[in-house]
Amino acid sequence: MTATTLFILGLVGAGLLAAVGIVTIAVRRGSQAGPITGELDRLAVRRDRQARTEREAGGGTAVAVLAPAEAEESAAAPEEPPHDPLLERETVSSSEMGVTRRSFFNRSLLVIFGIFLGQFAIASLAFLWPKLKGGFGTPINVGNVDDLRAEILQGDGSIVPKFVAAAQSWIVPIPDNAIPGSSFEGLPVFAGGGGGEPELMALWQRCVHLGCRVPSCVPSQGFECPCHGxxxxxxxxxxxxxxxxxxxxxxxxxxxxxxxLIVQTGQVIQTPRAKTKTIRYPQGPSCV
Ligand code: FES
Known part of the structure; x- marks a missing residue:
């Protein structure tokens, strides 16, 4: 017999023992008798009341057949209160009482509430968990560099920025020779240039004042925020x-x-107000 077979047999034996134990406990609990201090059902109350009535009726007959001497003695003795089985109470432990209907409902409510709470926690966690693939906050492909440049740079030298909604970005060009000494020098915020072609940058659409979406204004060749100017x-x-x-x-x-061009939308880079501008503004009338 192999070790695996022995292990499986052991598991089966343990399971059988556990089942026998559970059945034994259930049978013992079911057969427990005797008074308890829990809620009495209507049948038990009715039975007790009937027994008391019968006892009181029987007591009257007994007094009628007493001898005169005994009757005198009985009259002289203080009258004892009638025996009431309902007042006979015995304190029992909760395990002896078993599961009452009320405790069953209480436990059921607790279990349902726990399940609901668990589901709510899982749903909240799933909602708040950052997306690891695709979507804003991850690297986003915004198109071929050459295609982007051809779309953005106009024949007259003006610029029409390309908006990419998935990256919440305006894609704009910047000549290589404008970068040295600018507030972008040394930062990984431009790519795709060289060989006489301008680099490309991805500007976040949010206004850094209070977060409004900033539209482009081609006539003035700039971005103009409609919220506070x-x-x-x-x-x-x-x-x-x-x-x-x-x-x-x-x-x-x-x-x-x-x-x-890959825009790392999870990596936001801030730069201070530029002292030396790298492009002229405005080049025409404003839009706001
Ligand atoms: S949010 Fe743009 S200027 Fe205030």
Whole structure:
């Protein structure tokens, strides 16, 4: 006989022993008799009342057949209160009483409430758990670098930023020669340039003042917030209004295999108000 067979036989034996134990306890509890201090059902109360009535009726007959001497003695003795079985109470433990209907309902309610609480906790956790794949907060492919540049850079030298909703970003170009000495120098906020082509940046659409979505304004070549009038040029540098800094931006990189621009929407980079601007603003009438 192998060790596995012995193990399985042991498990079966233990299970049988446990089953026998449970059945024994259940039978013993069911056969327990005697007065208890729990709630009496209507049948028991009615039975007790009937027994008391019969006893009182029998006591009257007994007094009638007493001898005169005994009757005198009995009359002289103080009358004892009638025996009432309902007053006979004995304290028993809760295990002896077993599970009453009330405790059963109480426990059921507790179990239901516990299940509900557990489900609520799991649902809340699932809702709050960060998405690990896809969606805002993760790396997002916003398109091929060359295609993006062709779409954004116009023939007359003006810029039409491309908005990518999935990345909540405005994609804008910045020439290589504008970066040294700017507030972006040394930061991983541009990619895809070189060979005379401008780099690309991904500006977060949120206004850094109070979080309104900032639309682009092609006539002025800038971003102009409709909420409180903050203005930024097309590189997201602060120009005017209550905004405390430049527009926030995301770290970007180019996928070496596909040539796609990847926006790291989980990596927000802040920069202070620019002292030296890298692009002129406004270049035309404002939109707000
Ligand atoms: S939220 Fe944009 S200026 Fe206030």
């Amino acid at each position: 903050s203005r930024y040029n097309f590189h997201g540098e602060y120009e005017a209004g209550p905004a405390p800094r430049n527009m926030d931006r995301f770290a970007v990189e180019v996928d070496g295999d596909t040539g796609a």
